[in-house]
Amino acid sequence: MTRATVLIDGNNFYASCEAVLDPSVIGRPLVVLSNNDGCIVSRSAEARALGIPMGSPYFKLRQQLQRHGVIVRSSNYGLYADMSQRLMATLEVWVEELEIYSIDEAFGLLHRPAATNGQPGDLRDWGQRLRQRVRRDLGLPVAVGIAPTKVLAKLANRIAKRDPLQGGVFDLGALDDPSPWLEATAVEDVWGIGRQLSRWCRLRGIAHARALRDMPPGELRRRCGVVGLRLQQELQGHPCLPLVSLPPAKQETCVSRSFSQPVTSLVELRQAIATYLSRAAEKLRRQRQRAGAITVFVRSSPFDGSSFYSNAATAVLLLPSNDTGVLLAAALPLTDSLYRRHKPLQKAGVLLQQLQPDSLLQYHLLAPLEPQQQRRREVLMATVDGLNRRFGSGTVQWAACGLQPVWAMRRSRLSRAATTRLSEVPLVRA
Ligand SMILES: [Mg+2]
The missing domain is CATH 1.10.150.20 (5' to 3' exonuclease, C-terminal subdomain)
Incomplete structure (x- = not known):
């Protein structure tokens, strides 16, 4: 028996996720836009057939899209991440080992049975069954490439996707x-x-x-x-x-966004940094890690020419932490030091560095920490994370994040969060 490598890859993944949520778009041209409704990052097969180019700026194509009746969606990353997890959980059962390669792509290892004549057996039927299973359980179309190695599995997947005769599955390893x-x-x-x-x-x-x-x-x-x-x-x-x-294990974690409109006031910049930091700290707690250092960075628009401004500042923490309050206390002074009154900013972000597992905590002589106080903070963070998981991100947040951010990402054409938010689960009347 020999080993086979398989590459499973979602077709037009973001666009397909949108169709899972809203079956009325099936069979119609649909595109998904990047952050701030900037560029086209995913197209349904019908949009592709219209010749709409990938990666082109939305504002340039707006009229053309309208003329063709193309449905336009802002990227709904909560939905895509959730569908991705479901996809990977399904795939895990079908292979012996799984490597999650990207949000919609995974490599797997499995045994290739020998055919009766001693030649390598054909895994096309297996691939078709897997494809149908994913389609039935998740509503997502995938292509399956099978081969002896990863590089060849990638190549086989490309053929599976492009050659209509293959029906979405191509087994390069079964060929003479x-x-x-x-x-x-x-x-x-x-x-x-x-x-x-x-x-x-x-x-x-x-x-x-x-x-x-x-x-x-x-x-x-x-x-x-x-x-x-x-x-x-x-x-x-x-x-x-x-x-x-x-x-x-991740060495760094970063949260950064472009603003929907240039940020010129320090109050707004602090709110944005506080928001990104809360998100980054949440990620850190989910990964069961603490950060030893924190960097805040800002920049103006790259089209500003000679007045372009870009800067970063780092603080090292005496005690590694994943407590949003502690990290905020370090990040906000950095933010103040980066702010320039006459430099409108287009993008800012937070980078948490020197990550280490939260099971190890090296105490510091100069930063005494009451174990009881420490435990209380941990319970508080777990409670906040729990509430936000249950009732939607941002249900409980730090006041520093601001209440009605004008700088927040533009997502004017967002679909629902029907798989991750209870209040948005569709209602069936029967
Ligand atoms: Mg894909």
Whole structure:
């Protein structure tokens, strides 16, 4: 029995999540916009067919979209993250090991059974069953690529997605000779080939994945060392990139946003920083970590030319903490030091650094901490997090965050939070 690597990837993930929530958009062109309703980041198949380009600014296409009756949605990250978790939980059952690679993409390992003639067996049926299961349980369309290695699984997934004859599943490992498929994949489209490397390949006449697989390894090694060799080995079907099942403990956590309109007052800037910090501290507590240092950064619009302003300030905490109150006390003075009266700011953020597990706390001689007081604060934080989880983010918040932020992200076309907020669960009248 041999091992197979599978890559499962959501089709038009954000747009598909919107359709799960609101079936009336199924079969209609729909696009999802990035933060502040900036650019198009996801398109339904129908929007794609209209030739609406990915990544283009919304304001430029507004009229064209209207003319075609395209449905426009602000990004609803709460919904996408929740659907992603459900997707990954389903996939976990179907493979022996799972590596969550991005919000809508995961690698899996499974055994490939041998066929009766001793040749490698075909996993297409398995892939189809998985695809139907995800469709039935979650309403999400996915493509399944199966191959001996990660690089080839990526390639197989691409074929599964693009070739209508494959029905969303492609098993490269079951073929006697995968060469024609590698030949049909441009070198730029091989996973791990950046723009520079693909230019280098093209100059050498290496135009597709097959040529890359068969080129002299010495040449590849001279150009990009062991990374290039690994990539070539993977293309040849020899696994070199292991699955990373457990995400490594995070060293840093960052929350930053662009403002919907330039921020010019210190009061507003402090509110924004306090809001981002509360979010970051919440993340930290969820990850069971404490931060040893905190950085606040601000910048004006990059189109400001000579008056462009960008600055950052860091404070090291005597005692690592994940207590929003403690972190705020460190962050707000930093914010004051960064503020300039005549510099309208477009973006700001908070970076929590020197993260460490909350099971270890190195006490500091100069920062005495009452164990009882410490415990009380922990209970308080857990209560706040619990309330916000249950009744929606921002139900309980620090006064420093402000009540009606004018700088908050623009999300004028947001769908409901029907999978994460009880009050927005749809009502069925029967
Ligand atoms: Mg995808």
